[in-house]
Amino acid sequence: MTERPADEATEAFVAVRNLLFTVAYELLGSAADAEDVLQETWLRWSAVDLSEVRDARPYLVRITTRLALNRLRSAQRRRETYVGPWLPEPLLTAPDVSEDAELAESVSMALMVVLETLGPTERAVFVLREVFGFEFDEIARAVDKSPAAVRQIAHRARAHVEARRPRVTVSAAEARAALDTFRVAVMTGDPQAMLDVLAPDVVLLSDGGGVKQAALRPIVGAEKVTRFTGGAMGKAPGVVTAETVVVNGAPALALSVDGELDAVVSVQVKDGLITGIYIVRNPAKLTRIAEETELALR
Structure with missing residues (x-):
């Protein structure tokens, strides 16, 4: 050689x-x-x-x-x-990532959660084709399948994802506005303010990894989510602060207790209301919040 x-x-x-x-x-x-x-x-x-x-x-x-x-x-x-829901590891990203709609969508927490429902090969084919734009021949060599098989896998994976992914594109400004309202509601403990910003069928997923307290199943519905968030804040062992950051290309909250990062909260927004809340508390998944991660599609 x-x-x-x-x-x-x-x-x-x-x-x-x-x-x-x-x-x-x-x-x-x-x-x-x-x-x-x-x-x-x-x-x-x-x-x-x-x-x-x-x-x-x-x-x-x-x-x-x-x-x-x-x-x-x-x-x-x-x-x-794994103990409870498994959520992707959140990444602190540069503010300009949220301005790149294609990149922000590809790494959004909402899409990453949907990708978890695909099998390994389907996920690889979908990501390489739909996100990075690789040709079927290139993908076939990467996943050790024939181009014809890759086309069929891509079709199935696309249909699977489209049936589950958010159908509305939300601007960073709209997402930030909903998140700010949510942050104030959380910090003030105002249940009505929380209900006003949550969609009736909002879904909350929390990942503590068996290390930190978290809901072991999805919490569905505005009232249940409001009670859960209010109860969690009430049990905080110290002074809680909430900083708005850009995580996975979208506005998110970094919650700290007595100055120590405790959780990252990402949201999914539609028509000004929060439809999905993703809370990551597993300490092993909070290591990429101190420094921005550089991402690229090309």
């Missing part, structure tokens, strides 16, 4: 690193697992003969996808025994 200069390998990898991370994260829902996949991708890439590679971008995406698929299959077995 012909060796190539380390700087040449590094340059090719770094050029698409943010893309590779985004692919791995959207497949796995875990930044920690995505970083592990990138390390494995680099190790494999550093041993490849560049003369055998016509285009580094799809080649590296193929390696990343295969590694992520292997990890996702193992992760799904672990998630079957």
Whole structure:
């Protein structure tokens, strides 16, 4: 095998690193697992003969996808025994991500939750095709399927996601307005203000990972959600503060107790009302809130 200069390998990898991370994260829902996949991708890439590679971008995406698929299959077995709902790991993202509608939608908590309902191969095909725009032939090589099979999988996955994903595009300003109202209601403990900003059929999911207290099942309905949030705030062991941040390309709340990050709250908004609330309290999933994560679709 012909060796190539380390700087040449590094340059090719770094050029698409943010893309590779985004692919791995959207497949796995875990930044920690995505970083592990990138390390494995680099190790494999550093041993490849560049003369055998016509285009580094799809080649590296193929390696990343295969590694992520292997990890996702193992992760799904672990998630079957997870305590309570499993939510994706929230990422602090730059404010301008929310202005990129395509990127913001692709990493939104609402879509990431829907992706969890797909099988590993369906998820990979959907993400590579619908989010990153790869051709069927490229996807086929990444998932070890025929192009014809990939087309069928893509059709099924698209129908599955479309039936469950939010159908209304909400501006960052509209989402922020609803979130601000929600934040004030939470901090003041005003149940009527909370009811006014919640859709009647709002659904709340909370992820404590068996480490922090959280609802073990989805909470459905404005009144039940209001009681739950009010009760949770009442049981807080210290002074609670709420900071508005940009998480997964959308406005969210970082809740701290006595200055320590305790939870990240993301919301789904439609017609000015909150239809979905995602609360992540598992400490292992709150490590990417201190520093912005760079994402890319191309």
